[in-house]
Amino acid sequence: MENQLQPSGGAVVSVQNLVKQYGKFTAVNGVSFEIHAGEIFGLLGPNGAGKSTIIEILEGIRKPTTGAAHVLGYSVTQKSAKIHERIGVQLQSTTFFEDLTSLEILQLFSSFYPNGRNPQEMLREVFLDDKASVFPQKLSGGQRQRLALAAALINDPALLFLDEPTTGLDPQSRHMLWGIIENTRAKGKSVLLTTHFMDEAQKLCDRVAIIDQGKIVALDTPARLIASLNIASSISAEFQCESPESIQLYKLQAIPETVQAKKNGFSINLQTKNTRAAFSGLLEYADEIGAVIENATVQSPTLEDVFLSLTGHALRD
Ligand SMILES: Nc1ncnc2c1ncn2[C@@H]1O[C@H](COP(=O)(O)OP(=O)(O)OP(=O)(O)O)[C@@H](O)[C@H]1O
Ligand SMILES: [Mg+2]
Known part of the structure; x- marks a missing residue:
């Protein structure tokens, strides 16, 4: 971990008073939080709460209206190229190149990075080694999500962004994905995930921000949030x-x-x-x-x- 890059106390993400307006509509309404190094941090909230908007601002895909956000010590509005080298991103839905096999897709992604990881090894990590020569449209929903996760991890990122990683998946695929996400944390990486599944947040996240209508209404460990009731x-x-x-x-x-x-x-x-x-x-x-x-x-x-x-x-x- 490059400590000189961290803004304060080992925070890998630091968000202050973030606001995002789409025209007159305020999708994110003054959100502040920090993600500590090595934790799985969850944004839990219903449809339209603003989860994707927040995560996409941190990924540099959308611009905030006001407020500040730093990822790995870099401002998202000024240094998005620096950030991209060291983060992994899985969007809410992924479209793959249809004429490349699973392995070829990972080979392509790997070639984008000087430290790109071995694609075969990545397939093994997400339990898709037997699907190397299969085209993504022939993969099941759970397998496609795992391929997307492998692609997100290909640059060995310090911080992984996952937007609703298990939506639409059967229980077995969800548990498999949870295992891979937990392994990612075990390697010292930090994870920000969004979900509208309370069981996912409860099982997986070290800390959870509960978000509703663009605002954080509570932020703590799942156990403390539940105990506070x-x-x-x-x-x-x-x-x-x-x-x-x-x-x-x-x-x-x-x-x-x-x-x-x-x-x-x-x-x-x-x-x-x-x-x-x-x-x-x-x-x-x-x-x-x-x-x-x-x-x-x-x-x-x-x-x-x-x-x-x-x-x-x-x-x-
Ligand atoms: N490009 C856009 N233009 C206008 N409104 C938008 C745009 N993107 C999102 N919104 C609105 O902002 C609000 C928050 O959207 P966002 O996608 O961040 O929610 P979410 O929490 O990710 O929801 P979901 O669980 O359905 O993915 C929603 O009301 C949505 O309709
Ligand atoms: Mg969303």
Whole structure:
């Protein structure tokens, strides 16, 4: 790591008061954060939150309206060529040259860099060694994403940018990609990824910035974000009763130790500080209105609950 390049305290990315306007629309509205060397940092937020805009400003693809951003010590508006040598970029969707095989694509990418890595070795790292002679349009979605990751890693970057690396992938492919991303961190590299999957952010990221409507609403480790909710569990259930109107939200809110109660038709959700108290309160209330409780589930709180409590809406509406 070239320490003289770091602006402060080992930050590989430093963003201050970043604003991006598209015409009159403000897509990024005063965002500040730092990414430390060696961490996987996540931007977690729903569609349209501004994640791609932020990551593309850091990649030098878009210009900020106001504010400052430094990557590996260089200003993104002044030194994008310097930055490009040392970052790896995977865009939200990748189009490959259709008449080159997987191996030929990596050979081409590798030739762009003086320190370009061995393409065969890269294929092995992303578990595509048996696909060397296959054209990208014949690869599965997960395999294409892994090829894109290999291309992003071909210059042995200090910092890797991944925009929604696992969107559209099946669970097996997602886990495979997570493994490759974790290996990248194990080699001392830093990663910035965007995602709208709370499980991905929770599993993979050392720290997460939760972003909504162009603003960071919380930033911390997943564990601390979840602990800050101060709830024991999230209970969901369905009430079997005559009509949804017989379920009173204020009655659910009045159940002891309830942090938040929600109702949607016959379905209810309670965030509680005490799972046992919540259940006995729910049963009592069901008795009171002559309802039966069905399909009750108890879940440990997740980043989804954090998002809900901070913004009042679900991560995926
Ligand atoms: N070139 C553009 N011109 C006008 N508006 C844009 C442009 N690019 C993005 N936007 C708007 O800015 C907002 C943020 O877009 P952005 O792509 O950064 O969101 P995102 O968080 O990456 O969303 P997703 O999860 O869907 O990828 C959206 O409302 C989008 O419509
Ligand atoms: Mg996006």
